[in-house]
Amino acid sequence: GAVVSQHPSRVICKSGTSVKIECRSLDFQATTMFWYRQFPKQSLMLMATSNEGSKATYEQGVEKDKFLINHASLTLSTLTVTSAHPEDSSFYICSVVGGGAVDTQYFGPGTRLTVL
Amino acid sequence: GENVEQHPSTLSVQEGDSAVIKCTYSDSASNYFPWYKQELGKRPQLIIDIRSNVGEKKDQRIAVTLNKTAKHFSLHITETQPEDSAVYFCAATSGGYQKVTFGTGTKLQVIP
Numbered sequence: 001g002a003v004v005s006q007h008p009s010r011v012i013c014k015s016g017t018s019v020k021i022e023c024r025s026l027d028f029q030a031t032t033m034f035w036y037r038q039f040p041k042q043s044l045m046l047m048a049t050s051n052e053g054s055k056a057t058y059e060q061g062v063e064k065d066k067f068l069i070n071h072a073s074l075t076l077s078t079l080t081v082t083s084a085h086p087e088d089s090s091f092y093i094c095s096v097v098g099g100g101a102v103d104t105q106y107f108g109p110g111t112r113l114t115v116l
Numbered sequence: 117g118e119n120v121e122q123h124p125s126t127l128s129v130q131e132g133d134s135a136v137i138k139c140t141y142s143d144s145a146s147n148y149f150p151w152y153k154q155e156l157g158k159r160p161q162l163i164i165d166i167r168s169n170v171g172e173k174k175d176q177r178i179a180v181t182l183n184k185t186a187k188h189f190s191l192h193i194t195e196t197q198p199e200d201s202a203v204y205f206c207a208a209t210s211g212g213y214q215k216v217t218f219g220t221g222t223k224l225q226v227i228p
Contacts, residue, residue: 002164008189011215021227035130042220043219043221044160044205045215049215091157093159093160103148104148104150104162107160108159110157110158110159112157116185
């Protein structure tokens with residue numbers, strides 16, 4: 001399967017600051033990546049679908065101006081949490097489709113965001 | 117859109133016993149059903165998947181069954197071991213780069 005990395009693995013920031021999370025597909029070119037958010041003891045909730053070279057598709061209820069997604073290359077997608085607040089504290093995980101079956105998703109290791 | 121329900125939310129079994137987790141889905145167009153295992157603080161790991169043209173799939177101690185008519189699919193783990201303890205998520209997708217809808221998760225505890 002696909003090998004996916006994320007950076008940073010953990011970040012602590014003050015309320016009001018912006019945080020950028022990188023998701024990289026290390027072993028193949030990914031035209032589509034997904035961003036999920038997972039609160040403690042809850043399931044993964046899809047935030048947006050990141051498409052290389054075009055605008056991301058956001059799920060209902062996800063503020064596109066707050067969660068900026070850029071998929072500028074076939075191996076890198078970034079999620080920027082702008083003006084972060086404590087309620088944005090969560091585990092953010094990206095995934096890549098492919099590297100084998102066309103519909104199997106492979107996940108990055110996740111980024112733990114804590115907003116003070 | 118797709119809705120995936122998963123039961124039970126928690127499951128405790130004695131080491132060596134079997135564990136069964138059940139899911140239902142709502143979208144008849146869904147045709148790919150992966151199962152993920154997630155340990156605390158780590159990424160979900162794909163453990164087995166099944167496509168809609170197959171009724172059952174087995175990989176060593178893990179098996180998945182699918183009933184398309186009833187829109188049910190289940191994960192079966194036999195001869196459970198303490199290292200099987202984790203949260204398990206079922207999911208459904210219509211395939212072809214479509215988004216995945218996850219179930220609510222089952223916390224499995226295998227008691228030594």
